[in-house]
Amino acid sequence: AGVAHEINNPVTFIYGNLTPASQYIEGLLYLLTLYQQHYPQPAAEIQAEREAIDIDFLVEDLPKILSSMKMGANRIREIVLSLRNFSRLDEAEIKPVDIHEGLDNTLLILQSRFKGKPGQPEIQLIKEYGPLPKVECYAGQINQVFMNILSNAIDALEEAKGERRRARGENSSSLPIPSCPLPWIRIRTEVGKISSSGLPSGNQDWVTIRIADNGPGMPQTVKERLFDPFFTTKPVGQGTGLGLSISYQIVVEKHGGRLWCESAPGQGTEFFIEIPIFGHRA
Known part of the structure; x- marks a missing residue:
């Protein structure tokens, strides 16, 4: 139960920050889309970097990565809760x-x-x-x-x-x-x-x-x-x-x-x- 508690604290911190992080990234991606609409012909250096990082794939894949991270963190929380319920070390007496x-x-x-x-x-x-x-x-x-x-x-x-x-x-x-x-x-x-x-x-x-x-x-x-x-x-x-x-x-x-x-x-x-x-x- 003690170990489960120690794991749960940092996982809760990560899980709690994933939602605002997703919102921030969503805003940045929208801003990037606006730039592409209003400046379809950027400077050569920007265009080269855009191709190097494969910006279209990045825009599509980044939300999926964040979603999978949130699912993983939630899974860890579920396992930690199960470990705490499983051990029930704080329950030394018989109870229903x-x-x-x-x-x-x-x-x-x-x-x-x-x-x-x-x-x-x-x-x-x-x-x-x-x-x-x-x-x-x-x-x-x-x-x-x-x-x-x-x-x-x-x-x-x-x-x-x-x-x-x-x-x-x-x-x-x-x-x-x-x-x-x-x-x-x-x-x-x-x-x-x-x-x-x-x-x-x-x-x-x-x-x-x-x-x-x-x-x-x-x-x-x-x-x-x-x-x-x-x-x-x-x-x-x-x-x-x-x-x-x-x-x-x-x-x-x-x-x-x-x-x-x-x-x-x-x-x-x-x-x-x-x-x-x-x-x-x-």
Whole structure:
């Protein structure tokens, strides 16, 4: 939150000055147009400089540059706001929280990882948000759970693409993979707990957040150790094995909820997060 505040101050200064700067430049460009209308045959030196800087292109492109700068500054402001909302470090007590706002802030931070790259299609995001009441929880901690699970889902989808390439003996990342299903992540929210049949139980005192992907899935041996501290299937240096273990502590111990996973090889993975609506004091 402190870092976000330090970033936000200079960005606000830049963003606030872009509008008057655009107005000043618009006035100067209009003045330039008047000069061209009233003095169509300038001195040779002016004409040479006009051609050197390509004045017609400059007049057309400068407003576009300013507009893109304003969009970029606004984007930074949105990310900073999401970081502040995501961390919520100033909220040490349990209080009513909008779960959908926490999910959306997390997705905004991860937005760049959903975008396509050469040889890798964009990850499709499917949001199936049901009507939820505000939930009494530690907002920053629950957002961290969303971040850990969504990051793992993206990692799994990216790794699946790499494994398919290695299996086909392809080294170039620019080559498309034929017959490869488009990757997706689905987030579904609903009131109620999940019964043994996999359907909502009708218990109105709980909310369930389900995060699924169509990645490679995992065998039972991996699933059994998924929440063990320091357990990871990622290469050395690419994972600590603590993300899901910490998530389990947050959901189960801090909030009195449930966190589990359903997965099988070739069948994708789905995480279930259940939290009591009216809070739990650990």
